[in-house]
Amino acid sequence: MVFQRQDDDGSGQPTGQPAVMLYDDSIELGSKTRLLDDNGANPSISPDGSRVAFVRDGRIVVADLRGENEVRLTPEGVQYDHPTWSPDGRTLAFSSATGARQVYTAVADGSAAPVAVPGLNGVPAYQPHRKERVARLSGTDRFATALAVSRSHWRTLGSPTDQRRGANAVVLSRSDTYADALGGAVLAAEKEGPLLLTPPAELAASTRAEIQRVLTPGHSTVYLLGSSGALSTRVEDQVRAMGYYVQRLAGKDRFETSLAIAKAIDPMPDMVFLATGMNYPDALAAGAAAGAQNEVDSDYSAVVLLTRDEVIPPTTKAFLDTLPRDLRRIFGIGQQAAMAAYSYGTDSSVWGVWGADRYETARDVAVEFFEGQTYTGFATGTDWPDALTGGALMGVLGGPLMLTPGTRAELGNQAVSLLHETSGSVHTGLVFGSPSVVNSAQQAQIGVGLSGPLGFSSATNPTSGTAVSRG
Structure with a gap:
């Protein structure tokens, strides 16, 4: 699984940047956790377990589980948050981090610009099933x-x-x-x-x-x-x-x-x-x-x-x-x-x-x-x-x-x-x-x-x- 790590100062107050981590319980020796990105937040792993989407400086980023082969889905200058995968792993939904929190979708390979979903605001979630x-x-x-x-x-x-x-x-x-x-x-x-x-x-x-x-x-x-x-x-x-x-x-x-x-x-x-x-x-x-x-x-x-x-x-x-x-x-x-x-x-x-x-x-x-x-x-x-x-x-x-x-x-x-x-x-x-x-x-x-x-x-x-x- 992937998770966000946020250090604190001992009183529960966060310090520094959040980080995206991978936990793999199949690892037999050494640490079961691995750093994927030292400046990422709100990670979401793909349905097939091969990629992770996360937020870095307000941009939606997709990478493999080594933290490599990055694809940036959103442009600079606009803040986005809450990435979530479609059941087939082809697209992601996410919301703007300001204002009415408009929901957008984008193809996971970054081949097209994000598209707004008319009339849909807030934190997005896909129906977690597809027809096999x-x-x-x-x-x-x-x-x-x-x-x-x-x-x-x-x-x-x-x-x-x-x-x-x-x-x-x-x-x-x-x-x-x-x-x-x-x-x-x-x-x-x-x-x-x-x-x-x-x-x-x-x-x-x-x-x-x-x-x-x-x-x-x-x-x-x-x-x-x-x-x-x-x-x-x-x-x-x-x-x-x-x-x-x-x-x-x-x-x-x-x-x-x-x-x-x-x-x-x-x-x-x-x-x-x-x-x-x-x-x-x-x-x-x-x-x-x-x-x-x-x-x-x-x-x-x-x-x-x-x-x-x-x-x-x-x-x-x-x-x-x-x-x-x-x-x-x-x-x-x-x-x-x-x-x-x-x-x-x-x-x-x-x-x-x-x-x-x-x-x-x-x-x-x-x-x-x-x-x-x-x-x-x-x-x-x-x-x-x-x-x-x-x-x-x-x-x-x-x-x-x-x-x-x-x-x-x-x-x-x-x-x-x-x-x-x-x-x-x-x-x-x-x-x-x-x-x-x-x-x-x-x-x-x-x-x-x-x-x-x-x-x-x-x-x-x-x-x-x-x-x-x-x-």
Whole structure:
């Protein structure tokens, strides 16, 4: 939190200038307070916790939480006071400090002059809530849903008006089974590109078009997951003929393929997420969590490796043995993988995260590895394709992937619980898949959980940068 400090002379009378201070209770050592401005008053922190507005010599000033990157919203010569943020953090309201105390508003980036609010005087206050959004990313089948997920975030090549991120790579997985793909979401997040699907024998036409939409030939790589038995040499040749570099990540089975994917991310990762490769739900939740650790400028790298339920395959164990014991962190996601992790080691570098079922495990992963996220993803827990491609996006956006119980009328207690706990920071719920897999009733419950009685807004397959963008 931020606060104003005012020294006194011992009798309660203020002396000297007020100062704006930051108090951070997450600091473990040393002082938890930090000076932001030695001549500021009446601070107000932004809704996302990244900026602070305050008054200095009668002017409204916005700065980051280091007291840097200042923006002065009001001109010299006029006295203003009482800055307060709008719920979306885009504007501030404040009042003149003299006369009738006229209320003004101004955009928080200082790009326009303050504007008076007719007929409104006194100390301003915004209604402290906004309508949150639920966006459904879906198509008529798993291929089309993967395309909708990609189009929601990655910009089109050569579009001067598209301000979204450009993709650096594409990860390509077979569309008929999950075995080789469970580590792919982490790879897509780390390489900063979408995860797309194709049949094993032939590159799907729609997938071909999406690769061409986001990647520049001659400069970009398409990663193929699995051996030629998973994605054929014809698919590989088709991708090469389009002008892209191809890197195939494969082993003799799903376990060695997950290891090849992990080494392509980081041969010495800081965090290893173990999940059973004999089923898909736990690995999908783990993929979003691991992917979120690999964001640009992160101090950590993370990978997903597969277990044979409660057994760690020999090649995976040999890889774990190469990691420095004093630096590694191993997380068993789901009960089987947690037992496998504990069988490998019981020291402080090994943890288990699991619940009574796949839905509770997904929630526990969300609670353990995310804090202050602005996006939460939702996909059916009864099938894998939409959760796989959606989980790759969640890794990029830095949000968890929750699993819902198919097309039941109720969203599920675990997802509802997470919504209640995180609605203060989450502004968008992303639903992956059509109403035939995550129905409209569940979508509505997500909106209510995020936004409450004010209501929520809905979108289907948004493609604007403000709809699905990490910022």
